[in-house]
Amino acid sequence: MKKYFIKIFLFSKIIFSSLAFCFSAFGANISIADATTPNEEPVSQTVVVFMSSAQSFDVEVDYETADGTATKNEDYLPSSGRLTFRPGETVKAISIAILDDNAAEKKETIIVELKNTSFGTLRDSRAFVYITDDDS
């Protein structure tokens, strides 16, 4: 009976260490952070994308803007592209051009979505960029 338990113990230890190995090998999480503009003057708003651990090879991920309550080409210029984390890099920046208007309005939102990562998992794939109105 005791032998049997030792066998189970050793077996589960092997399972757990191989699981831990898999998680460390595939454990890069990629997230994108929300941002708020200071006003709506034509500015370039930076949106930051983080990877939880640096890798020894390139990691790529696509991004694309979409309308929240903001309207493309009126409140901001739409953009999309592919970010590349070079070996050792954990932070990348996306620039979004904000457009000024004369309407008094509430804070408007742009959505920035990440997709198709070449490695790891997308932990937080959606950011909101809040455009602060300056006409109210």
Ligand SMILES: [Ca+2]
């Ligand atoms: Ca606006």
Ligand SMILES: [Ca+2]
């Ligand atoms: Ca304005």
Ligand SMILES: [Ca+2]
């Ligand atoms: Ca406005």
